[in-house]
Amino acid sequence: MIEVDDLWKRYGPVAALRGVSFEVRRGVRTGFLGPNGAGKSTTLRILAGFLGATSGIVRVAGWDLWRHRLEAVQNIGYMPETSPLYPEMRVAEYLRFRAALKGVRRRQRPAEAERAMRLTRIYDRRRMLVRHLSKGYRQRVGLADALLGRPPLLILDEPTAGLDPNQIRQVRGLLDDLREDHTILISTHVLSEVEATCDEAIVLHRGRVAARGSIDELRQRTGLTRVEITLRRSAANDPAWRGRRGRDRLEAWFRDPMGLASAVVVGPDDEAASEGETGAPAQGGDDGDGPETWRLTWAPGASASPEHTERVVGALCDKGVGVRSVRRLAASLEQVFEDVTGGSDDEDDDDDEDEDEASIPT
Amino acid sequence: MSGFWPILRRELFALFVTPLAWVVITGFLLIQGLHFYLVVGHFAVESGLGADAGPLQMFFGQTVFLYLPLLLLCPVLTMRLFAEERRSGTIETLLTAPVSTPAVVLGKYLAVWVVYLAMWSPTLAYVALVANVATVDLAVVATSYLAVIAVGSGYLALGTMTSALTTSQLSAAMLSAVAIIASFVLGVGEYVLPEGTAQRLCAYVSVWSQMNDFSRGIVDSRRLWLNLTLVVVPLFVTVRAVEAWRQQT
Numbered sequence: 001m002i003e004v005d006d007l008w009k010r011y012g013p014v015a016a017l018r019g020v021s022f023e024v025r026r027g028v029r030t031g032f033l034g035p036n037g038a039g040k041s042t043t044l045r046i047l048a049g050f051l052g053a054t055s056g057i058v059r060v061a062g063w064d065l066w067r068h069r070l071e072a073v074q075n076i077g078y079m080p081e082t083s084p085l086y087p088e089m090r091v092a093e094y095l096r097f098r099a100a101l102k103g104v105r106r107r108q109r110p111a112e113a114e115r116a117m118r119l120t121r122i123y124d125r126r127r128m129l130v131r132h133l134s135k136g137y138r139q140r141v142g143l144a145d146a147l148l149g150r151p152p153l154l155i156l157d158e159p160t161a162g163l164d165p166n167q168i169r170q171v172r173g174l175l176d177d178l179r180e181d182h183t184i185l186i187s188t189h190v191l192s193e194v195e196a197t198c199d200e201a202i203v204l205h206r207g208r209v210a211a212r213g214s215i216d217e218l219r220q221r222t223g224l225t226r227v228e229i230t231l232r233r234s235a236a237n238d239p240a241w242r243g244r245r246g247r248d249r250l251e252a253w254f255r256d257p258m259g260l261a262s263a264v265v266v267g268p269d270d271e272a273a274s275e276g277e278t279g280a281p282a283q284g285g286d287d288g289d290g291p292e293t294w295r296l297t298w299a300p301g302a303s304a305s306p307e308h309t310e311r312v313v314g315a316l317c318d319k320g321v322g323v324r325s326v327r328r329l330a331a332s333l334e335q336v337f338e339d340v341t342g343g344s345d346d347e348d349d350d351d352d353e354d355e356d357e358a359s360i361p362t
Numbered sequence: 363m364s365g366f367w368p369i370l371r372r373e374l375f376a377l378f379v380t381p382l383a384w385v386v387i388t389g390f391l392l393i394q395g396l397h398f399y400l401v402v403g404h405f406a407v408e409s410g411l412g413a414d415a416g417p418l419q420m421f422f423g424q425t426v427f428l429y430l431p432l433l434l435l436c437p438v439l440t441m442r443l444f445a446e447e448r449r450s451g452t453i454e455t456l457l458t459a460p461v462s463t464p465a466v467v468l469g470k471y472l473a474v475w476v477v478y479l480a481m482w483s484p485t486l487a488y489v490a491l492v493a494n495v496a497t498v499d500l501a502v503v504a505t506s507y508l509a510v511i512a513v514g515s516g517y518l519a520l521g522t523m524t525s526a527l528t529t530s531q532l533s534a535a536m537l538s539a540v541a542i543i544a545s546f547v548l549g550v551g552e553y554v555l556p557e558g559t560a561q562r563l564c565a566y567v568s569v570w571s572q573m574n575d576f577s578r579g580i581v582d583s584r585r586l587w588l589n590l591t592l593v594v595v596p597l598f599v600t601v602r603a604v605e606a607w608r609q610q611t
Binding site for chain 2: 084
């Protein structure tokens with residue numbers, strides 16, 4: 001549906017995109033990720049036909065964007081990041097105007113606008129002036145606009161920005177519903193959104209594609225692999241492994257000599273661990289020696305093979321630390337993102353780059 | 363030219379739903395009403411005036427009151443066309459729709475042109491008033507309106523162009539006012555410069571002379587070509603300016 005080959009965009013001496021190449025297949029929902037200033041919005045604006053590129057090839061639905069812009073953008077429903085709208089128009093008027101611009105026949109415009117309003121749940125606001133809408137509703141009007149004319153490709157720049165959790169859930173549900181008929185490219189900072197709604201992801205970093213593939217492929221791409229292990233330290237042979245000090249010793253032991261990147265308690269037991277997140281020690285488990293779940297993270301590049309896991313479990317058993325369960329976890333997209341971007345924000349990294357190679361905020 | 367009609371309609375809607383068009387039209391008609399009153403009053407006390415210098419001829423061709431509001435109101439009408447779209451970001455949704463750049467420019471331009479016609483249309487009442495008490499040569503009236511429309515079309519095209527060159531409405535209005543006043547002042551050279559090429563050039567581009575001729579029924583096609591050029595060139599520059607944003611934005 002989209003083919004991008006060696007796309008460059010320069011703003012004077014500053015290169016915002018540096019040879020970006022990727023492909024979005026028909027019917028696939030693709031997340032477009034990257035730190036601020038990575039070039040996401042610039043890329044989407046080029047794909048939507050708003051910006052020209054310095055060089056490179058872009059094809060949308062088989063149409064060369066430079067030679068056949070109108071034919072190419074006819075296939076696109078684009079929602080810009082801030083959803084700019086005409087404040088003096090009413091919602092339904094605005095959508096009928098947009099439908100007219102997109103070539104929807106006069107008689108079909110009211111029905112088409114109504115369909116988009118109902119899909120995005122703004123039908124009850126159809127008579128309101130745009131200037132009186134909240135940010136969330138404006139965002140949804142922008143989304144309704146993108147849906148007008150049933151374009152096969154939707155390009156959405158931060159579609160859930162400014163929405164409350166309920167609205168975000170609704171938009172995700174809508175994107176699920178649209179999956180049948182639309183190819184969707186979503187730019188977002190919210191990694192959980194990509195994990196929840198996308199089949200594939202493209203990670204942009206400093207104007208280049210740093211990683212791309214299915215979400216599972218990306219998870220496997222990173223060397224960071226995690227295992228969750230539930231222990232009962234109260235049974236330890238050596239009293240030094242028990243209690244609060246025992247936990248500190250255990251944590252140090254996991255890192256060296258076992259060579260793990262990190263080992264943190266995520267919950268007092270398996271059940272809590274499945275609900276808890278991150279490495280914050282669970283409340284009430286600080287002093288106890290009851291069952292507690294540790295999340296072990298292997299260092300980048302280190303193998304979390306079953307043999308290595310067995311070695312860790314064996315060593316724990318030798319110390320009399322009871323092992324109740326072991327569970328292998330896939331790396332989260334967040335970890336992949338951190339791994340690919342080095343955990344940095346492009347806006348903060350300009351000093352590391354040559355002046356003419358620095359990315360710019362978009 | 364896909365998208366031309368929706369853009370024209372939206373621009374007209376935007377002009378008339380906000381006070382801008384109404385304020386401009388009201389201001390214009392107040393000034394022209396006073397202008398017409400003064401002209402008619404002048405003819406009421408001057409009995410010995412020539413037959414080719416009736417009140418309508420004087421109204422359209424022999425006083426500065428016709429031009430002054432145009433010099434100021436045309437920039438006000440056009441200032442928001444592109445500058446406001448760029449400031450508010452709506453230009454992004456407009457230019458990502460399947461519409462051609464010439465359609466966008468022409469749709470916006472024709473919207474202010476329609477407002478300009480609407481602004482002038484009530485002055486037909488002046489013609490009716492004069493026709494009620496005297497003989498009016500309708501062909502001469504037609505050429506007078508032709509000149510008014512031709513000159514205004516150029517001014518509006520200049521305003522459209524300057525609106526595309528800046529993101530500030532105020533800057534756009536000031537730029538176009540300067541350009542329009544400069545083109546008007548150029549015509550004064552006809553009267554102040556010694557006879558020669560420069561003086562002939564100034565006479566050729568003089569709006570004053572054009573209105574004077576057309577208000578007496580003298581239609582010089584060279585002037586109409588000049589008017590057409592002053593519409594086409596700024597609109598072409600506008601199209602190029604909008605296309606250039608795509609490369610630079």
